[in-house]
Amino acid sequence: MQLMNxxxxxxxxxxxxxxxxxxxGGGIAVISTAPELARNRDSEFPYRHDSDFxxxxxxxxxxxxLVMEIKxxxxxxxxxxxxxxxPKDPEREIWDGIRLGPEAAPTALGIEYxxxxxxxxxxxxxxxxxxxxxxxxxxxxxxxxxxxxxWMKQVRVQARSGINPPxxxxxxxxxxxxxxxxxxxxxxxxxxxxxxxxxxxxxRAMHMCKPGIREYQLEAELLHEFRNSGAQSVAYNSIxxxxxxxxxxxxxxxxxxxxxxxxxxxxAGCELDGYASDITRTFPVxxxxxxxxxxxxxxxxxxxxAAIAMTKPGNTFIQPHDAALKVLxxxxxxxxxxxxxxxxxxxxxxxxxxxxxxxxxxxxxxLGMDVHDVGSYREDSESLLKEEKPWRIxxxxxxxxxxxxxxxxxxxxxDEAFWNIGIRIEDDAVINESGxxxxxxxxxxxxxEIEATMKNA
Numbered sequence: 033m034q035l036m037n038x039x040x041x042x043x044x045x046x047x048x049x050x051x052x053x054x055x056x057g058g059g060i061a062v063i064s065t066a067p068e069l070a071r072n073r074d075s076e077f078p079y080r081h082d083s084d085f086x087x088x089x090x091x092x093x094x095x096x097x098l099v100m101e102i103k104x105x106x107x108x109x110x111x112x113x114x115x116x117x118x119p120k121d122p123e124r125e126i127w128d129g130i131r132l133g134p135e136a137a138p139t140a141l142g143i144e145y146x147x148x149x150x151x152x153x154x155x156x157x158x159x160x161x162x163x164x165x166x167x168x169x170x171x172x173x174x175x176x177x178x179x180x181x182x183w184m185k186q187v188r189v190q191a192r193s194g195i196n197p198p199x200x201x202x203x204x205x206x207x208x209x210x211x212x213x214x215x216x217x218x219x220x221x222x223x224x225x226x227x228x229x230x231x232x233x234x235x236r237a238m239h240m241c242k243p244g245i246r247e248y249q250l251e252a253e254l255l256h257e258f259r260n261s262g263a264q265s266v267a268y269n270s271i272x273x274x275x276x277x278x279x280x281x282x283x284x285x286x287x288x289x290x291x292x293x294x295x296x297x298x299x300a301g302c303e304l305d306g307y308a309s310d311i312t313r314t315f316p317v318x319x320x321x322x323x324x325x326x327x328x329x330x331x332x333x334x335x336x337x338a339a340i341a342m343t344k345p346g347n348t349f350i351q352p353h354d355a356a357l358k359v360l361x362x363x364x365x366x367x368x369x370x371x372x373x374x375x376x377x378x379x380x381x382x383x384x385x386x387x388x389x390x391x392x393x394x395x396x397x398x399l400g401m402d403v404h405d406v407g408s409y410r411e412d413s414e415s416l417l418k419e420e421k422p423w424r425i426x427x428x429x430x431x432x433x434x435x436x437x438x439x440x441x442x443x444x445x446x447d448e449a450f451w452n453i454g455i456r457i458e459d460d461a462v463i464n465e466s467g468x469x470x471x472x473x474x475x476x477x478x479x480x481e482i483e484a485t486m487k488n489a
Contacts (some may be wrong), residue, residue, distance in 0.1 A: 034460075036417060037420065038090070038141060038142035039397040040141075040147055040216075040218060041087075041088060041089055041090045041140070041141070041142060041173060041426075042142045042155050043090050044088050044211065045085060045100060045111065045113055046111060047186070048061065048088065048100065048207055048208060048211065049061075049100060049102045049109055049111040050100050050109065051205070051207045051211075052100075052167055052329075052375075053102055053104075053108075054111035055202070055207075056164055056165035056200055056202070057104055057165075057167075058102045058103055058104045058109060058164060058165070059102055059145065059162060059163050059165030059166060059198065059200070059215045060100070060101055060159055060160055060163050060165070060166050060167065060198070060202070060231045061098075061099070061100040061102070061167040061168070061169060061204050062086050062097065062098070062100075062166065062167070062168045062393060063084055063088060063098045063100075063167075063168075063169070063204060063208075064082065064085065064096070064097040064098075064176075065081050065082040065091070065093075065094060065096045065097070066079075066080060066081055066082040066094070066096065068094045068095075068301075072241055078108065078265065079094055079480075080265065080466070081093075082094055082095075083208075083212075083306070083401040083402050083406075083407075084205065084208045084212075085202075086306055086347050086401070087100060087208065087212055087401060088178055088208070089115065089141055089143070091115070091117070091137075091141055091364055092333040093117060093118060093131065093132060093320060094118075095118045095149050096115065096116060096117040096118070096149065096326060097114070097116040097149065097152055098114070098115055098116075099113070099114040099115075099155075099156065099159060100112075100113050100114075100208040101113075101114065105442075108431055112125070112144045113143045113144050113145070113146065113186050114132050114138050114143070114145045114155070115134070115138075115141065115143045115145070115147070116134075116146075116147050116148070116149040116151065116152045116155070116160070116396055117131075117132060117133070117134055117146060117147075117148070117149055118131050118133070118148075118149055119133060119148040119149070120133035120135070120152065120186070126462040127218075127299075129142050130317070131321065132293065134146035134147050134148055136219065138469070140276055142265050143259060144265035144423030151209070153179070153182060153183065153186075156183040156240050157183055157186030157187060158390055160183055160184070160186075160197055160198060161187050161188050161190065161195045161196075161197075162195055162196055162311075162388065163197075163198045163200060163395060164172035164198060164199060164200060165198050165199075165200035165201070166180075166198040166200070166202070166206055167202045167203070167207070168180060168201070168202075168203075170201070170203045170205075171206055176243060177409035180438075181359070184197045184198075184215040187337070188194075188225070192376075193449070194272070200251075201319060205406075206213040208406075208409050209332065209408070210404035210407065210408075212219050212400055212401065212405065212406050212407065213398065213400075213405075213406065213407030213408075213430060214427070214429035214430060215252060215400060215429050215430070215456065215462070216429070216478070219307060219400070220429075220431070220462055220471075221417070222300045222305050222307045223309065223399070223431060223460070223462070223471060224471045225307075226263065226267075226301070226302055226303065226304035226305075226307055226308065226309035227301075227309040227311065227460050227471040227472040227474070228471075228474050229257065229258060229261040229262070229263050229304060229309070229312060229476040230258070230300065230301045230302050230309040230310075230311045230472065230475075231472055231473070231474030232261065232299060232474065232475075233253070233256075233257035233258055233300065233302065234254075234300070234311055234313050234475040235475050236253050236254070236256070236257045236473075237250045237253050237254055237272075237298055237300075237477075237484050238315055238475075238476075238486050238489065239481065239485070239486070239489035240253045240392075240489070241290065241296060241315070241317060241319075241486065242290075242317070242318075242360075243290060243291055243292040243318055243468075244289060244290070245289070245290050245319055246287050246288065246289050246290065247273065247274055247277070247285045247286050247287065247290065248272070248285050248286070248287055249284065250272045250290075250296070250298065251270050251285035251300075252296070253268075253270045254272075254295040255271055257377050260280070260281070260304040260479075261302075261347055262304070263302035263304045264304065265298070265302070265303045265306070266299040266301070266302060266303060267302060267303040267308035267309060267310060267403045267455065268301065268308070268310075268403045269306070269332050270284075270285055270295065270298070270299070270300035271283055271284065271285065271298065271299035271300065271312075272285035272296070272297075272298050272300070273288075273296065273392060274288050274289070274290040274291070274295070274296050274297075274317065275288065275290070275291060275294040275295070275296055275298075275440075275452055276454075276470065277454075278295055278296070278297035278309060278314065278439070278452070278453070278454025278455070279439040279440065279441050279451070279453075280453060280454075282301075283394075290317045291317060292317055293315060293316075293317070293322065294316075294318065295314055295315065295316055295325055295453060295454065295472065296314070296317050297313075297454055297455065298312065298313055298314075298315075298317055299311075299312040299313065299454055299456065299458065300312075301403065302340065303485075304319065306401055307401055308399060308400065308401065308403040308405075309460060309472065310399055310403050310433050310435075310458060310460055310472075311460070311472045312435055312437075312455070312456045312457060312458030313358075313457065313458075313475060313476075313477070313482070314329065314332075314455045314456060314457065315482045315486065316482075316483070316486075319354055319483055319486035319487055320483060321447075321479055321483065323449075324343070324367075324447075324450050324453060325362065325450040325453055326445065326479055327363075328363070328377075328438050328440070328450065328453055328455055329366055329455050329457075329479050330479060331359065331360060331364075331366075331367070332360070332363075332436055332437060332438050332455045332456070332457050333457055333478065333479070334353075334359050334363070335356040335357075335360045335363070335395075335436040336356065336435075336436050336457050336459070336477075337432065338355040338356055338358070338359045339352035339355050339356040339396070339434045339436060340396050340441065340461065340468065340470070341355065341458075342354075342355045343396075343426065343429055343434060343468040344463065344466075344468060345426055345428055345463050345464075345465065345467075346425065347425070347426050348422070348423035348424065348426065349382050349396065349421075349423045349424045349425075349432070350382050350423040350424060352395055352396055352432075353394050353396060355394035356395045356405055356434075357387065357391070357395070357436075358378070358382065358384060358392055359436075359466075360387060360390075360391050361378060361386075361387045361391075361439060362378055363381050363438075364381075364387060364438075365378060365381060367450070368447065368448060369390060369440065369446060370386055370387065370390075370446070372404070383410060390434070390439060390440060391438055391439070392438060392439070395434060395435060396432045396433050396434055396435065397433055398431065398432055399431065399432060399433050399460055400431060401433045405431075405433055407424075408431075409423065409424050410422065410423060410425070411424055411425065420444065425462050427463060428464050429463065429464050430461075430462075430463040431460065431461065431463070432460075432461055432463070433458055433459070433460055433461070434458065434459055434461050435456055435457065435458030436456070436457065437454070437455055437456035437457070438453070438455050439453075439454045439455075440452070440453045440454070457477060458472075459471075460471045460472040
């Protein structure tokens with residue numbers, strides 16, 4: 033993985049420290065990375081760091097914890113960062129790979145102090161003494177709760193010496209996730225490169241698709257392009273869905289044979305240097321859309337274009353969805369999948385949710401280190417009821433997906449020509465001052481362009 037300059041991570045830690053200082057006047061923040069997980073006997077799942085931890089450190093190894101100590105320094109604050117990581121172990125490094133170790137960590141990562149992770153429990157007891165506040169993930173796990181109680185108990189036993197534990201407990205994720213919602217130029221550049229790799233993978237799948245091929249074979253083509261282009265992993269389990277499977281939203285690539293006259297829906301993206309891409313394209317297995325397929329595809333693309341037009345600063349998060357929904361619902365009425373005679377109007381079809389049997393998800397989600405990235409979809413509000421909080425205002429630096437879809441399952445009141453047509457079109461949009469930049473359009477999206485791409489494979 034190509035890490036960003038250490039100064040970027042130092043700046044992020046300082047930003048978090050500033051927020052903690054403003055809220056509590058100082059304190060301790062504790063952020064651990066993800067644990068290793070067993071896949072089966074003597075084998076682990078491929079390791080992937082915790083996104084929040086990596087965002088603040090750029091460190092990928094398991095078994096690590098970042099502790100930020102924020103002290104009052106008059107009108108300002110003083111930050112000292114402590115990293116607890118795996119110690120050097122020549123025997124284990126023969127089997128598992130070279131470890132950075134606490135001796136090299138300060139210079140390599142721009143951290144003030146580093147220790148063996150075996151020292152975490154003892155050292156936390158010292159660092160928490162007489163602190164006003166602790167910022168930690170709340171209700172993360174039973175083990176995390178147990179360790180927090182242990183650390184607090186270590187301080188409480190010193191009460192007769194006048195030493196007290198923190199009296200405030202805060203959720204550190206709230207602050208970190210607000211920071212992660214806005215991407216800097218380095219992050220956006222990485223996401224552009226990830227999207228370009230994923231676009232090439234989608235084109236490769238279109239080129240390789242033909243009647244008789246199986247879903248897992250197209251998945252293999254995606255994986256080849258991801259890894260061959262330098263991406264470290266998939267950003268999520270790839271969806272390769274042929275025929276009726278295209279109407280299953282989170283379908284995993286299976287062994288279904290792709291047949292002439294059916295559609296193939298691929299929702300797949302790579303992860304590059306810790307950042308996700310997320311692209312969906314739907315195309316005809318034999319390279320030519322049927323009439324009903326083309327009709328629904330064009331409606332879905334028009335819905336995406338309407339949503340993209342509303343993806344700009346000053347609009348709310350929900351406005352692109354509302355724009356797409358209006359186009360999709362009108363298209364369903366035009367194709368008689370929804371009956372105007374029964375619903376009375378487009379507005380009523382939307383208000384009653386009649387469209388939901390064909391379109392059941394929102395049009396967008398945040399994108400970043402996680403494919404469904406962190407950050408509130410609602411603005412802060414004094415109201416205690418989530419439903420009363422206004423939708424988030426879109427601003428420069430935010431990144432969202434734009435992914436309308438239509439899914440038609442067999443039903444007695446549905447024209448059989450539309451059965452088992454599942455279509456989703458998804459692109460990644462970076463909000464900027466002039467609107468948004470689509471960073472995933474390296475893969476064709478118009479129906480004519482898709483047919484030409486497949487014909488010229």
